[in-house]
Amino acid sequence: xxxxxxxxxxxxxxxxxxxxxxxxxxxxxxxxxxxxxxxxxxxxxxxxxxxxxxxxxxxxxxxxxxxxxxxxxxxxxxxxxxxxxxxxxxxxxxxxxxxxxxxxxxxxxxxxxxxxxxxxxxxxxxxxxxxxxxxxxxxxxxxxxxxxxxxxxxxxxxxxxxxxxxxxxxxxxxxxxxxxxxxxxxxxxxxxxxxxxxxxxxxxxxxxxxxxxxxxxxxxxxxxxxxxxxxxxxxxxxxxxxxxxxxxxxxxxxxxxxxxxxxxxxxxxxxxxxxxxxxxxxxxxxxxxxxxxxxxxxxxxxxxxxxxxxxxxxxxxxxxxxxxxxxxxxxxxxxxxxxxxxxxxxxxxxxxxxxxxxxxxxxxxxxxxxxxxxxxxxxxxxxxxxxxxxxxxxxxxxxxxxxxxxxxxxxxxxxxxxxxxxxxxxxxxxxxxxxxxxxxxxxxxxxxxxxxxxxxxxxxxxxxxxxxxxxxxxxxxxxxxxxxxxxxxxxxxxxxxxxxxxxxxxxxxxxxxxxxxxxxxxxxxxxxxxxxxxxxxxxxxxxxxxxxxxxxxxxxxxxxxxxxxxxxxxxxxxxxxxxxxxxxxxxxxxxxxxxxxxxxxxxxxxxxxxxxxxxxxxxxxxxxxxxxxxxxxxxxxxxxxxxxxxxxxxxxxxxxxxxxxxxxxxxxxxxxxxxxxxxxxxxxxxxxxxxxxxxxxxxxxxxxxxxxxxxxxxxxxxxxxxxxxxxxxxxxxxxxxxxxxxxxxxxxxxxxxxxxxxxxxxxxxxxxxxxxxxxxxxxxxxxxxxxxxxxxxxxxxxxxxxxxxxxxxxxxxxx
Numbered sequence: 014x015x016x017x018x019x020x021x022x023x024x025x026x027x028x029x030x031x032x033x034x035x036x037x038x039x040x041x042x043x044x045x046x047x048x049x050x051x052x053x054x055x056x057x058x059x060x061x062x063x064x065x066x067x068x069x070x071x072x073x074x075x076x077x078x079x080x081x082x083x084x085x086x087x088x089x090x091x092x093x094x095x096x097x098x099x100x101x102x103x104x105x106x107x108x109x110x111x112x113x114x115x116x117x118x119x120x121x122x123x124x125x126x127x128x129x130x131x132x133x134x135x136x137x138x139x140x141x142x143x144x145x146x147x148x149x150x151x152x153x154x155x156x157x158x159x160x161x162x163x164x165x166x167x168x169x170x171x172x173x174x175x176x177x178x179x180x181x182x183x184x185x186x187x188x189x190x191x192x193x194x195x196x197x198x199x200x201x202x203x204x205x206x207x208x209x210x211x212x213x214x215x216x217x218x219x220x221x222x223x224x225x226x227x228x229x230x231x232x233x234x235x236x237x238x239x240x241x242x243x244x245x246x247x248x249x250x251x252x253x254x255x256x257x258x259x260x261x262x263x264x265x266x267x268x269x270x271x272x273x274x275x276x277x278x279x280x281x282x283x284x285x286x287x288x289x290x291x292x293x294x295x296x297x298x299x300x301x302x303x304x305x306x307x308x309x310x311x312x313x314x315x316x317x318x319x320x321x322x323x324x325x326x327x328x329x330x331x332x333x334x335x336x337x338x339x340x341x342x343x344x345x346x347x348x349x350x351x352x353x354x355x356x357x358x359x360x361x362x363x364x365x366x367x368x369x370x371x372x373x374x375x376x377x378x379x380x381x382x383x384x385x386x387x388x389x390x391x392x393x394x395x396x397x398x399x400x401x402x403x404x405x406x407x408x409x410x411x412x413x414x415x416x417x418x419x420x421x422x423x424x425x426x427x428x429x430x431x432x433x434x435x436x437x438x439x440x441x442x443x444x445x446x447x448x449x450x451x452x453x454x455x456x457x458x459x460x461x462x463x464x465x466x467x468x469x470x471x472x473x474x475x476x477x478x479x480x481x482x483x484x485x486x487x488x489x490x491x492x493x494x495x496x497x498x499x500x501x502x503x504x505x506x507x508x509x510x511x512x513x514x515x516x517x518x519x520x521x522x523x524x525x526x527x528x529x530x531x532x533x534x535x536x537x538x539x540x541x542x543x544x545x546x547x548x549x550x551x552x553x554x555x556x557x558x559x560x561x562x563x564x565x566x567x568x569x570x571x572x573x574x575x576x577x578x579x580x581x582x583x584x585x586x587x588x589x590x591x592x593x594x595x596x597x598x599x600x601x602x603x604x605x606x607x608x609x610x611x612x613x614x615x616x617x618x619x620x621x622x623x624x625x626x627x628x629x630x631x632x633x634x635x636x637x638x639x640x641x642x643x644x645x646x647x648x649x650x651x652x653x654x655x656x657x658x659x660x661x662x663x664x665x666x667x668x669x670x671x672x673x674x675x676x677x678x679x680x681x682x683x684x685x686x687x688x689x690x691x692x693x694x695x696x697x698x699x700x701x702x703x704x705x706x707x708x709x710x711x712x713x714x715x716x717x718x719x720x721x722x723x724x725x726x727x728x729x730x731x732x733x734x735x736x737x738x739x740x741x742x743x744x745x746x747x748x749x750x751x752x753x754x755x756x757x758x759x760x761x762x763x764x765x766x767x768x769x770x771x772x773x774x775x776x777x778x779x780x781x782x783x784x785x786x787x788x789x790x791x792x793x794x795x796x797x798x799x800x801x802x803x804x805x806x807x808x809x810x811x812x813x814x815x816x817x818x819x820x821x822x823x824x825x826x827x828x
Contacts (some may be wrong), residue, residue, distance in 0.1 A: 407742025628739030
């Protein structure tokens with residue numbers, strides 16, 4: 014598996030920073046559409062190769078390691094005029110260079126390999142460390158979140174230095190790499206800056222709860238986000254306090270960690286859950302969902318020696334993984350998908366390895382096998398391993414982050430390896446948060462006594478044990494870990510089934526419920542009319558709902574209309590939060606064999622793929638005319654095939670009727686807006702044309718431009734391309750536990766459609782809020798092709814935007 018990922022990176026992407034496994038090319042910053050802050054990890058320094066150096070040695074690939082080091086030394090430049098994340102560059106590039114240096118020294122001392130090595134990687138590491146140092150030039154000592162590798166943070170040419178906030182983990186995940194750099198080189202400046210940042214965070218902890226917030230102002234030290242947990246934004250701060258003690262032997266770090274840990278277990282830990290709280294009111298939950306980054310925490314608890322809660326939380330994560338094949342980027346307290354992405358994160362594999370080391374329980378080997386199988390079955394594509402765009406459907410994203418090679422394969426290899434499989438004793442090393450290997454011998458390396466200890470209080474060793482418990486004494490009964498796991502397994506099983514469908518509780522309810530509404534149902538339109546709700550077809554083909562209370566047939570009907578509009582607003586908000594469960598287009602012909610899955614949007618008419626157990630399988634062909642807005646002229650080729658169409662010029666239903674008449678068994682509409690992608694635009698449902706669409710009996714799916722191009726390129730290269738249209742990718746072990754709204758796919762709120770073409774019917778309800786005391790028309794302007802939107806639409810989307818901002822912050826921190 015490692016060879017498949019690494020070789021495809023070297024063949025198709027190097028010297029680019031990362032591999033794009035769906036399009037088989039390198040991701041070069043500035044040449045690809047910006048993904049926002051997540052691109053700050055890319056610095057045009059062959060990120061994946063540097064991040065993978067010590068993995069090569071651990072997997073006994075010393076020849077490849079030697080070649081890789083020579084490539085890094087000859088090809089990689091660190092003086093690029095580019096703005097990068099201080100945090101990401103520290104853990105991935107500086108950590109990768111130091112891990113590579115540690116391995117090179119170890120191999121050279123063995124006498125057989127790397128005899129030519131003269132600390133060249135260490136010199137590069139120091140060069141990079143000096144380029145990161147300007148970020149620490151703040152009054153607090155907390156680093157700026159970004160730095161220009163060539164110009165630092167001061168001056169207009171840097172294009173940075175104006176930020177005021179950073180995440181706690183961004184400032185608190187520096188000490189291992191910077192201290193190692195100081196100990197290796199004898200220059201104390203790096204360790205001193207990292208310690209100063211940690212000291213400031215410690216001083217700013219909330220003194221009553223002993224918790225830290227998620228985001229802090231780097232100048233004033235004020236907490237910007239006061240929610241506290243062990244996931245995104247904070248996670249590796251706690252990890253580095255404990256590991257700094259292990260690596261450096263300074264009791265101060267252990268003391269701080271244990272004080273924090275006691276508060277985590279008091280307020281945040283609700284076994285098996287780990288829930289964010291407010292630092293000033295730690296008994297008050299801050300949210301009802303968890304992010305996947307907290308999956309590292311059971312592994313950290315193993316290092317701490319607190320095995321029982323580690324087993325419990327890991328088991329909860331394992332059961333969620335088995336439900337969805339991967340850990341969703343975020344999931345709710347009842348274990349449903351909150352954010353459906355999964356960028357092949359390694360934290361769950363990391364905790365699985367540590368728990369197996371602690372307990373020797375073969376159960377964790379089975380958990381590791383589940384991880385392996387799911388990666389091979391659902392993420393492996395011809396050019397590497399692709400991140401999951403949506404764990405519910407199995408659709409892919411065109412990314413393979415460097416941490417996948419740096420961490421995932423290390424922990425999985427170590428999980429299954431016997432002692433004789435390993436080229437060195439890993440117990441002589443500590444893993445950084447990016448799984449880079451730093452030797453524990455650094456604790457005795459000479460370092461300047463000028464580094465202040467900043468000890469403000471006497472060490473209180475009554476607060477914690479100095480040794481980890483012996484797991485053989487802790488678990489004399491081999492069944493004991495299983496006894497902890499069983500109740501959690503059943504709790505997840507009971508929480509995950511779909512809710513029962515809504516049942517009308519008697520009289521007094523409106524005659525039409527929002528979740529049942531279909532814009533092309535004449536009976537529904539008549540019921541709306543009686544309630545004073547009118548349906549307006551806008552020029553761009555979308556639908557707007559407006560209520561006039563005075564036009565209702567009676568006062569009771571007007572009240573029903575008010576309820577209907579309120580329900581529609583709640584439904585819109587709920588669907589925005591839960592995301593639209595998309596459909597999947599899976600390329601099943603040679604050489605793809607089902608490994609490439611494209612995220613597609615459904616239609617409100619035709620075959621409902623969510624109700625089909627098999628989906629629709631067929632070869633694709635391009636319809637002529639490509640717009641599908643006139644009678645198909647190449648019907649002999651379209652007959653019995655899935656027709657490819659371009660968006661625009663007419664309504665979706667009209668396209669469907671034309672290809673169906675030509676004998677097509679299905680259709681795929683490809684966006685005509687160049688550069689659009691499901692990575693950046695929310696999916697929507699294609700709607701009918703305002704009249705009955707019962708005559709359309711085949712499925713129609715929608716692809717954004719980028720995903721459509723992948724399909725068109727495959728057709729150009731291989732001529733015969735077979736696809737499977739379905740509600741999710743096939744070859745899945747079990748049914749997913751979806752977070753679908755209970756609404757039929759006939760209605761989709763306005764917020765889930767973008768960039769509509771004029772005259773194209775994408776029936777979305779533009780929901781108008783009604784007040785009982787006023788009968789004036791409440792109208793919200795629709796989102797069109799312009800950037801403008803009304804205040805009332807903004808209010809409708811507030812919750813959705815809040816979730817999106819949190820996710821973007823999470824991607825920004827990449828923690």
